[in-house]
Amino acid sequence: MFTPPDPDFAARVRASFERQEAMRTIGAELTAVEPGRAVIELPWAKPLTQQHGFLHAGMVAAAMDSACGYAAFSLMNADAAVLTIEYKINLMAPAKGERFRMEGQVVKPGRTITVADGRAFAIDGGREKLIATMSATLMAVTGRNDIQH
Amino acid sequence: MFTPPDPDFAARVRASFERQEAMRTIGAELTAVEPGRAVIELPWAKPLTQQHGFLHAGMVAAAMDSACGYAAFSLMNADAAVLTIEYKINLMAPAKGERFRMEGQVVKPGRTITVADGRAFAIDGGREKLIATMSATLMAVTGRNDIQH
Amino acid sequence: MFTPPDPDFAARVRASFERQEAMRTIGAELTAVEPGRAVIELPWAKPLTQQHGFLHAGMVAAAMDSACGYAAFSLMNADAAVLTIEYKINLMAPAKGERFRMEGQVVKPGRTITVADGRAFAIDGGREKLIATMSATLMAVTGRNDIQH
Amino acid sequence: MFTPPDPDFAARVRASFERQEAMRTIGAELTAVEPGRAVIELPWAKPLTQQHGFLHAGMVAAAMDSACGYAAFSLMNADAAVLTIEYKINLMAPAKGERFRMEGQVVKPGRTITVADGRAFAIDGGREKLIATMSATLMAVTGRNDIQH
Numbered sequence: 001m002f003t004p005p006d007p008d009f010a011a012r013v014r015a016s017f018e019r020q021e022a023m024r025t026i027g028a029e030l031t032a033v034e035p036g037r038a039v040i041e042l043p044w045a046k047p048l049t050q051q052h053g054f055l056h057a058g059m060v061a062a063a064m065d066s067a068c069g070y071a072a073f074s075l076m077n078a079d080a081a082v083l084t085i086e087y088k089i090n091l092m093a094p095a096k097g098e099r100f101r102m103e104g105q106v107v108k109p110g111r112t113i114t115v116a117d118g119r120a121f122a123i124d125g126g127r128e129k130l131i132a133t134m135s136a137t138l139m140a141v142t143g144r145n146d147i148q149h
Numbered sequence: 150m151f152t153p154p155d156p157d158f159a160a161r162v163r164a165s166f167e168r169q170e171a172m173r174t175i176g177a178e179l180t181a182v183e184p185g186r187a188v189i190e191l192p193w194a195k196p197l198t199q200q201h202g203f204l205h206a207g208m209v210a211a212a213m214d215s216a217c218g219y220a221a222f223s224l225m226n227a228d229a230a231v232l233t234i235e236y237k238i239n240l241m242a243p244a245k246g247e248r249f250r251m252e253g254q255v256v257k258p259g260r261t262i263t264v265a266d267g268r269a270f271a272i273d274g275g276r277e278k279l280i281a282t283m284s285a286t287l288m289a290v291t292g293r294n295d296i297q298h
Numbered sequence: 299m300f301t302p303p304d305p306d307f308a309a310r311v312r313a314s315f316e317r318q319e320a321m322r323t324i325g326a327e328l329t330a331v332e333p334g335r336a337v338i339e340l341p342w343a344k345p346l347t348q349q350h351g352f353l354h355a356g357m358v359a360a361a362m363d364s365a366c367g368y369a370a371f372s373l374m375n376a377d378a379a380v381l382t383i384e385y386k387i388n389l390m391a392p393a394k395g396e397r398f399r400m401e402g403q404v405v406k407p408g409r410t411i412t413v414a415d416g417r418a419f420a421i422d423g424g425r426e427k428l429i430a431t432m433s434a435t436l437m438a439v440t441g442r443n444d445i446q447h
Numbered sequence: 448m449f450t451p452p453d454p455d456f457a458a459r460v461r462a463s464f465e466r467q468e469a470m471r472t473i474g475a476e477l478t479a480v481e482p483g484r485a486v487i488e489l490p491w492a493k494p495l496t497q498q499h500g501f502l503h504a505g506m507v508a509a510a511m512d513s514a515c516g517y518a519a520f521s522l523m524n525a526d527a528a529v530l531t532i533e534y535k536i537n538l539m540a541p542a543k544g545e546r547f548r549m550e551g552q553v554v555k556p557g558r559t560i561t562v563a564d565g566r567a568f569a570i571d572g573g574r575e576k577l578i579a580t581m582s583a584t585l586m587a588v589t590g591r592n593d594i595q596h
Contacts, residue, residue, distance in 0.1 A: 022205035025196040047174040056171035058214055062207020088237035088386040090413045092406040108390040115388045135433045237535040239562045241555040257539040264537045284582045320503035323494040345472040354469035356509020363505055386535035
């Protein structure tokens with residue numbers, strides 16, 4: 001559906017993801033990168049839980065934000081960095097499961113501003129459940145030394 | 150400004166915070182609880198960083214979400230649990246600093262729905278900078294065994 | 299996909315829509331009601347424009363909010379009223395067109411809280427363009443005399 | 448608190464507001480413009496109501512969006528236009544009153560991206576009530592002929 005200006009977008013996205021210590025800390029893996037789409041998965045882990053033993057919403061949001069950011073980043077120029085300007089998340093069910101999948105999908109790419117939607121699913125006993133939706137605004141930034149892809 | 154229905158609100162908030170493994174994992178401390186207000190602080194830590202070495206936005210959001218949630222929880226009945234329905238976060242500057250402070254403040258309490266605002270500050274070389282704002286909607290839940298305060 | 303508890307949901311939605319003076323003022327029509335879905339259309343009109351002669355974003359949002367609200371309302375009990383708790387809108391292109399279509403779709407229905415997504419399209423010279431997306435949280439309210447469906 | 452780059456910011460804001468037919472249609476007046484702040488007021492009017500006779504939330508949002516947009520616009524360069532990228536609104540009480548006041552306040556100005564908060568108050572029998580809060584992201588645009596201030 002979208003044609004990325006950088007043919008090496010997938011390698012660029014993967015290299016950036018690898019540099020995120022926080023994604024490693026929460027056990028997140030980038031399991032798919034396509035033009036305008038990124039998927040991140042992570043297993044349940046006790047150190048990431050809230051008071052009822054479910055995955056903490058903050059960890060759900062962190063992985064969704066990354067999925068949306070990399071979905072947007074996949075469509076940016078090779079010399080651009082991506083910044084999350086803002087996002088909104090609706091938490092629709094507790095993050096109860098053995099494993100979680102976060103999907104980011106570009107809705108509207110733009111030279112400066114890109115809008116992406118995110119969905120988070122909990123996988124519990126072989127069944128999938130939608131647990132959160134996200135709507136994110138990302139910005140392409142070039143020419144700033146402090147923010148690099 | 151607000152009068153909590155539960156005089157033991159502070160102990161109740163602190164006990165709930167203690168049960169959040171994720172807050173311990175990210176090094177977050179609950180440093181203040183007042184009626185309708187909660188403050189969470191955490192130090193910079195390498196395992197929580199994004200690709201430029203700043204605190205990952207997901208960790209900023211996780212702590213802000215908790216601050217807003219506990220601000221709301223402080224004004225709820227003793228038998229209620231608190232759920233985050235949704236929040237929106239604006240990330241205005243990179244989370245560059247040695248230490249971070251997240252403040253949650255109730256704007257409008259309600260029997261079922263409470264609205265709270267959050268602010269995150271980076272403390273860097275003795276100077277404070279506003280790095281993010283949050284607008285959150287919280288719900289009081291009673292009578293559900295799977296969700297307890 | 300969704301089964302409405304009230305078999306007369308469409309008549310109930312239409313009757314409520316008819317009582318909204320603001321929808322009449324902006325020339326909005328309810329053109330489709332299905333379980334969990336509502337569509338509102340309106341023509342361009344000079345009194346509803348912003349400074350460049352396009353439809354004012356506030357009018358786009360008003361119609362999208364109604365579409366999301368009625369999508370949620372279609373799945374509520376016959377004695378419930380619907381309230382918009384909050385929504386977020388991303389404005390992706392100017393509302394330039396002869397006619398506009400706003401679609402509301404329930405993502406997750408609930409006894410108390412329902413989440414719905416909205417999309418707004420501009421129709422210009424026979425072509426359609428996505429101009430805005432919305433993410434809305436709606437609440438079912440019963441037993442309050444001041445808020446009736 | 449903020450120093451506008453354009454000393455004639457107030458005249459520029461007022462001239463832009465005057466060109467919005469939609470603001471005239473809903474009876475809105477721009478009652479204050481300061482650096483980083485704008486206030487819009489409007490009276491209750493039957494053509495702008497929802498099904499319970501209160502001001503339609505869409506009209507509340509339209510005026511708040513304008514207040515936030517002009518708060519941001521007041522701090523922009525003289526040759527810039529302002530676009531609302533997105534906003535989120537929390538509707539905390541029905542818009543029940545004789546008159547309404549919407550305040551927009553810049554939280555963080557920027558060369559490209561500005562964040563502003565909005566508050567809406569209903570004035571009913573001499574008493575004021577907070578009915579809605581908004582969090583908006585605005586963009587300064589230059590060099591585009593189709594979007595002028």
